[in-house]
Amino acid sequence: MKAYISVFKLRLNNGLQYRTAALAGIATQFFWGFIIIMVFEAFYSQALIDPPISLTQLITYVWLQQAFLAFVMLWFRDNELFQLITSGNIAYELCRPSGIYGLWYAKLLAQRLASALLRSLPILAVAFFLPQPYRLPLPADPLTFILFAATLLLGLLIMVSLSMLMYISVFITLSPAGSLLMFGVTGEFLAGMIIPVPLMPEWLQRIVYVLPFRWTADFPFRIYSGHIPADEALFGILIQLIWLAAIIGVGRRAMAGVLRKVVVQGG
């Protein structure tokens, strides 16, 4: 466990070095946030029937999404890991006296946390003080906030275990870009990153609800905005835990499977 924690710390420090990149990222995300909100504002201004999620809730959704992008983006890749696999340097990793799944998990987790730490606080801080109607409201009560924090963290763990599956698939395909891009795009759509889940048509929502992707982004954000009530949220946490256990289980088995077959060529 200690080894995992030190890998985690190392990566976290490493990620925190890139402050200029983070600043540029923040500016970009603000711009995106504004554009998306304005588009929804325009849609809402002439809606004939009341949409299933209010504009304030939607704005909350958008800002949280921008602030925690590093948590909820499936497409957050670590080229170093890809190179390890494709170049054969994976052999070194295999020599290490700790499980490779846990090691990589810690790496990926730290990377996302570092990126989010740098970006989320400034974005949230500014979003809280924006003029209406763009302001990000505070959560309704402390309980909502605690539930939000808990589900967001669980969502992050699910997200990392999902992306572990992507890395494991590279052992088989050896060419990361194409298949992962497709997986990423589909997953993000199903997590409600393109349009929020409540605005999707019924039939699509039904598909989204049986897949794990929405538990990473859509679920915590809707708890914060009050769109999902507390009792439902508690039940949701249970489902999150089940998904997490299931995906990690599959990932560990798949990892063991591909490692048994891995052939490292010299050179």
Next chain:
Amino acid sequence: MKLYWKYIVILFKSQMQYRTSFWLLALGQFLVPFSAFAGLYFLFERFGQIRGWSFDEVALCFSVIHMAFAISECFARGFDSFSVLVAGGDFDRLLVRPRGTVVQVLGSKFEFTRAGRLLQSVMVLIWAISQLAVDWTVLKAITLLLMVASGVFIFSGIFMLAAAMCFWTIQGLEIANIFTDGGREMGQYPLNIYQKWVSRFFTFIIPFGCVNYLPLLYILDKTTGNELPYMAAPLAGILFIVPCLLIWRIGVRHYRSTGS
């Protein structure tokens, strides 16, 4: 021009060496705007219209901007990854060759996989045209072509500007993404749905309004008064490349090798 063509052929051959990877990437590139388009469709299914614009009209807008973006990403990709050239000192080699720097940088990279993105936007465009009840004239068709061309020039101009900044900063600037990716995202909808300051900025500073809003009004017969300025607006967008080229030249003169 002949030189550029040669560059392209060589790059095409080298990319075709990894065939499966190529097709998968092209397919992925097809899916990216496809998911955005699906999102657009679902929103219109729920709301019906956006500030008086119907789905077909916005689809036309969407396809033009995505097509322009895909084409310019195909061609001007070399500028996008220009920071690598500068930081590695490889730009020196370009300078000693007896050709213009712009052609060489343009030819340094060519992303054929963006064809997937292009294909998607062509499909949306055809679909939008078939759905719209517009009586097409030659002038309107020309305007449509100019819209795409104008978009290509603006996106390439921004890529070039961002690359020119590397002469001073050495590092790549992520901030330019606001104007390329952000411009594309914003250009999916007609400009007048946004707040005034956004639409002003993107008409007078970076002329996306000349690509997808003013000429769109003309094509859809929504203009009032003289039609000529609406039609000619894309030409103004093309002019955007001129200051970008100038800044590029200043940048080249400023260039100091990193020496590595």
